[in-house]
Amino acid sequence: MSFPVELTSILTGASMRQLSDWRKPPNPLVAPEVALRPRVLYSFRDVVALRTLVKLRAEVPLQRIRRAFQSLQKMDLTDHPSRYTLVTDGSSVFLVEGNEATDLVVAPGQRVIASLDDVFKPFTNWKGEGVVDFLHPRPRLEVRETRMGGWPTIRGTRVPYDTVANLVRGGDIPADAVGEYFPTVAPVDVGDAVSFDEQVSQVAGSGRTA
Numbered sequence: 001m002s003f004p005v006e007l008t009s010i011l012t013g014a015s016m017r018q019l020s021d022w023r024k025p026p027n028p029l030v031a032p033e034v035a036l037r038p039r040v041l042y043s044f045r046d047v048v049a050l051r052t053l054v055k056l057r058a059e060v061p062l063q064r065i066r067r068a069f070q071s072l073q074k075m076d077l078t079d080h081p082s083r084y085t086l087v088t089d090g091s092s093v094f095l096v097e098g099n100e101a102t103d104l105v106v107a108p109g110q111r112v113i114a115s116l117d118d119v120f121k122p123f124t125n126w127k128g129e130g131v132v133d134f135l136h137p138r139p140r141l142e143v144r145e146t147r148m149g150g151w152p153t154i155r156g157t158r159v160p161y162d163t164v165a166n167l168v169r170g171g172d173i174p175a176d177a178v179g180e181y182f183p184t185v186a187p188v189d190v191g192d193a194v195s196f197d198e199q200v201s202q203v204a205g206s207g208r209t210a
Helices: 005-012 016-022 044-055 062-074 117-119 159-167 175-179 187-204
Strands: 086-087 093-097 102-103
Touching: 005 016, 005 044, 005 187, 016 044, 016 086, 044 086, 044 117, 062 093, 159 175, 159 187, 175 187
Parallel strands: none
Antiparallel strands: 086 093, 093 102
8 A cells, every 4th residue: 555645744744845855865764665756655664654753853853863863774774764663752862672772862771761652642743733643543543554554444444534535525425325335334434534534635735745
């Protein structure tokens, strides 16, 4: 499954400008695995890595994050960024492996006060904007890597949120009739699907270039 920049922006909390800056050569923080042209498309693990970056950026300067990535390379840790658990104490950036943490920026031995779970929970980015819950971008929606490649679906189903939103967008099909097309989708699910789709569409129509 591939993720367009608009959906990536909502799920990660990164602005369109940040996504553009963070994929620029020669030293991109996260280069899209799926495609750069003619349309930028990210993989699921790109999305996870970008959300981690936004969470770190909410607490430490970007320069320190870049320094942390340089440290990973010096340590010959060159796998995809999503493979690594990176956290911060507000000063440095740490690589967490099991019960051990390696300081990547300031000095070793400082206490880690975050976990990977914190990256998935809702948080406020550096601009003071709320970032959606990654696993539940709406109460009736969920993200599971093993389901539809991580594309947001109606909770407990394989029905994509945008399929439901597109079904009712024109007004010809009311929310309580969606179940005739998708029996696993309840009327209460439709509102969340439409709400999330509108949020993604606002980013797409913002006029900012990706």
